[in-house]
């Protein structure tokens with residue numbers, strides 16, 4: 635056998651270093667619950683989706699309890715488009731009439747949920763897909779959405795968004811049962827009202843509440859930016875509640891990033907150890923965040 639070249643030696647050394655670096659993280663997060671929100675915008679290509687599924691299987695294999703909450707906004711939009719139905723949003727929330735609600739349930743609970751479940755299972759995991767209806771997991775109530783100046787009721791109005799809900803309560807029994815049975819829960823953000831009606835809930839909201847109720851070690855929100863960016867487009871690696879307020883007030887944080895960061899803040903205030911907004915377009919983003927010294931994206935602290 636020939637001697638390894640200098641290049642082979644360096645690369646073997648790097649691999650060993652990276653693997654060793656993972657050990658303290660594996661020890662720290664073993665048996666801990668990690669809620670990972672997989673946004674529809676981060677499910678952009680097949681290779682990335684497979685990388686995500688592999689990461690989840692690996693985390694479970696080394697003793698952590700990953701709980702996946704997924705979105706699927708763009709996928710719902712495409713299906714509505716195919717059916718000739720318009721998508722309408724108010725402040726980032728989809729106006730959801732009865733017909734749209736049916737499509738939301740079909741796409742989130744059927745298509746997207748089962749695609750993620752299937753991918754995880756193909757890599758050797760045991761994923762089980764749930765909507766908030768299963769096992770009475772997510773109780774919802776109709777969201778009363780106020781549009782306009784939040785601090786001035788005179789200048790704002792309540793908008794009827796139809797079947798858009800917020801989380802009223804979460805009964806985590808079914809998630810605990812799956813975790814303890816070595817299954818990986820994959821949750822679609824559909825809740826059920828007292829009247830038995832289905833409600834469409836923003837997936838960030840569900841992930842944040844789920845992390846709080848499960849007393850998770852971490853909430854990781856995967857999206858389609860490097861994390862939270864400043865006004866010059868540079869990544870902000872760490873943010874406190876006060877800094878977040880300032881960035882929202884100055885308009886640097888806007889649109890879909892506002893509910894996302896608020897969910898992250900709420901989760902941290904409710905006892906989740908840390909929340910991260912990371913770039914789902916980077917392959918193996920979850921593994922890099924959890925198992926390397928580098929970390930990726932923005933860390934939000936209370």
Ligand SMILES: Nc1ncnc2c1ncn2[C@@H]1O[C@H](COP(=O)(O)OP(=O)(O)O)[C@@H](O)[C@H]1O
Pocket residue numbers: 673674675676705707726838856857858859861862863864886887888889890891892894
């Ligand atoms: N300061 C900011 N940093 C990064 N993204 C921001 C910021 N302010 C607004 N955004 C927008 O928020 C988007 C992420 O929210 P959203 O589209 O709802 O994501 P997802 O579908 O992953 O839930 C980004 O693509 C970006 O357009």
Ligand SMILES: CC(=O)N[C@@H](CCC(=O)OP(=O)(O)O)C(=O)O
Pocket residue numbers: 672673674675704705706707708710726727728738798799823834835836837838
């Ligand atoms: C009320 C509301 O807007 N619900 C979202 C639910 C899916 C979601 O949140 O998906 P992403 O995470 O991919 O954006 C929707 O209908 O698009």
